[in-house]
Amino acid sequence: MKILFKRFFNKFLLFGKRTNMEKEIFQQVQIIRNLIKKYIKEDNVININLPDGIKKIALIASGSSYHSAAIAANFFRNTVHIQAQSYYAGEISILENFDVYPDILYIFISQSGETSDTNIALEKIKNKTDKTLSVTNTKNSTLYKNTKYKILTFAGIEKSIASTKAMSSQIFCLLLIALKIMKENRIENYDVLSQIIRVPDYIENAYTKQEEAKKYAQLLSRNENAVILASGMFYPLAKEGALKIKETSYINTTAYPTGEFLHGHIAILNRKCTLIALVNNSNVDFTMNVLEKVNSGYKTQSLIISAIPIDDTLKNTVITISTKNDIDFMFSALVIMQLLAYETAFKLGRNVDKPNGLSKIVK
Numbered sequence: 001m002k003i004l005f006k007r008f009f010n011k012f013l014l015f016g017k018r019t020n021m022e023k024e025i026f027q028q029v030q031i032i033r034n035l036i037k038k039y040i041k042e043d044n045v046i047n048i049n050l051p052d053g054i055k056k057i058a059l060i061a062s063g064s065s066y067h068s069a070a071i072a073a074n075f076f077r078n079t080v081h082i083q084a085q086s087y088y089a090g091e092i093s094i095l096e097n098f099d100v101y102p103d104i105l106y107i108f109i110s111q112s113g114e115t116s117d118t119n120i121a122l123e124k125i126k127n128k129t130d131k132t133l134s135v136t137n138t139k140n141s142t143l144y145k146n147t148k149y150k151i152l153t154f155a156g157i158e159k160s161i162a163s164t165k166a167m168s169s170q171i172f173c174l175l176l177i178a179l180k181i182m183k184e185n186r187i188e189n190y191d192v193l194s195q196i197i198r199v200p201d202y203i204e205n206a207y208t209k210q211e212e213a214k215k216y217a218q219l220l221s222r223n224e225n226a227v228i229l230a231s232g233m234f235y236p237l238a239k240e241g242a243l244k245i246k247e248t249s250y251i252n253t254t255a256y257p258t259g260e261f262l263h264g265h266i267a268i269l270n271r272k273c274t275l276i277a278l279v280n281n282s283n284v285d286f287t288m289n290v291l292e293k294v295n296s297g298y299k300t301q302s303l304i305i306s307a308i309p310i311d312d313t314l315k316n317t318v319i320t321i322s323t324k325n326d327i328d329f330m331f332s333a334l335v336i337m338q339l340l341a342y343e344t345a346f347k348l349g350r351n352v353d354k355p356n357g358l359s360k361i362v363k
Contacts, residue, residue: 021160021248021352025338028165029203031155032172032331036197038154039176044193046180049149051131054105054181057084060092060121061109064163064243065170068135069109070236071330072174078233079192080178080185086236093120100128107133107177111158111166112360113141122146135173137166151177160353161360162247164338167240168331172199175327195327202328205321206335210343212319213336216303217343219317220245223272226253228337229261230278231286237330238278241337248345248352258283258290269298276340279306280329291316303340305333 017023039047057076059069069086076084089108092098098121100106106125110118113136126132126146133149137158144150153169175196182189220226226245230238238255245253251274256265258277269275275294279287288310291302302316307329309320319336323329345352 018346019160019342019353021162021164021342024158024160024165025335025342026207027156028168028335029200029207031153031165031169032200032203034154035169035172035176036200039173040193040197044190046176046183048151048176048180050133050177050180050184051105051149052184053103054082054131054184055103056101057082057105057107059084059086059107059109059174060089060118060125061086062089062115062117064167064240065109065111065115065118067236067240067243068167068170068174069107070239071171071233072107072178074233074236075175075178076181080182080187082181082185087121089115089118089121092124093117095124098124100125102129102131104129105131105133107135107174108143108147109135109170109174110141110143111137111153111155111163111170113138113143115143119143119146133177135170137169158360161355161358162244162338162341162352164244168203168334171330171334172196192327195325198328199331202321202323202332203335206332206339209319209321209336210339213339214343214347216317216319217340217347219301220251220274220303220340220344221249221347223274224252225268225271226251226274226276227261227265227268228253228255228276228278229258229287229290230255231258231280231283233326234278234280234330234333237334237337238276240334241276241341244338244341245344247355247358248341249348249350250355251344258287262290262293266294266298269294269300273300275300275302276337277302277304278333279304279308279310280326281307281323282326284308284310305336307332
């Protein structure tokens with residue numbers, strides 16, 4: 001009965017959606033549920049093949065996939081306690097020499113598996129090591145065939161130019177890799193596992209914030225510039241939010257680490273500019289102090305996407321998505337920013353599925 005209800009609910013979520021992008025945003029909850037069934041087996045065994053003796057990780061990608069890589073690299077460093085670094089594939093592809101080491105696992109991330117600079121980077125590296133792993137949505141793609149280890153994200157065809165479900169499934173699979181490494185390194189991973197299993201519920205909760213996102217989109221659509229602030233592993237998430245707004249609405253949107261914004265970048269607020277801030281459980285006081293300094297010198301209405309209820313004396317707009325940990329907030333905030341980008345572009349009359357001048361490989 002519970003399974004039948006979930007199927008009905010997921011079909012209901014997709015009913016009446018206006019574009020491929022909106023449909024794909026609302027497909028994410030079922031994709032993550034399917035990944036849980038696919039890769040987390042009895043006794044919490046992670047059904048992923050990895051090489052032995054991983055000491056370091058390099059994550060290589062472009063676009064939204066790079067933001068997945070940067071988020072994961074932060075998580076590997078701070079939670080798995082293993083050295084990890086993210087690289088833009090395009091930067092590696094133009095280097096004459098890129099040092100490759102035998103104790104590093106090289107992870108290549110691409111929705112299509114046909115991203116040219118990512119595949120060029122793979123060609124440079126695979127000749128020097130077989131510790132290569134692809135995270136892709138496309139079986140038998142160039143990337144999939146040319147790496148020794150492979151993980152499919154099972155996101156289905158993503159028709160919209162702006163990546164939504166492909167990216168969330170990438171992040172989820174990268175967290176599963178983290179769980180696997182924690183287990184092999186005898187690091188207690190039960191808390192992380194329990195957080196990951198709850199991700200679909202928090203995504204569903206984020207869907208309920210669409211009307212709030214639509215209201216703030218009215219303000220965002222009136223300005224030609226926007227800024228997104230975030231700290232730690234949420235900074236690359238802010239970069240993804242900025243990319244989504246740029247891709248779909250053409251608003252000039254830039255992400256900054258929250259504290260860094262005060263060091264000169266704040267001058268952008270001398271022009272009409274929308275400000276968005278991500279507030280996770282551990283950086284509330286810090287972020288609110290920054291926003292207080294912003295409001296003391298500039299007239300701007302900020303949107304705060306917060307993991308906890310905020311008693312905001314600055315009278316900012318607040319979208320609260322109550323979460324208990326960074327993993328759940330990450331997926332929740334990702335969905336809310338996707339909805340915000342979508343509603344802003346829709347209000348401006350943009351073709352969100354086929355933005356001007358952009359193309360996409362879909363396989």
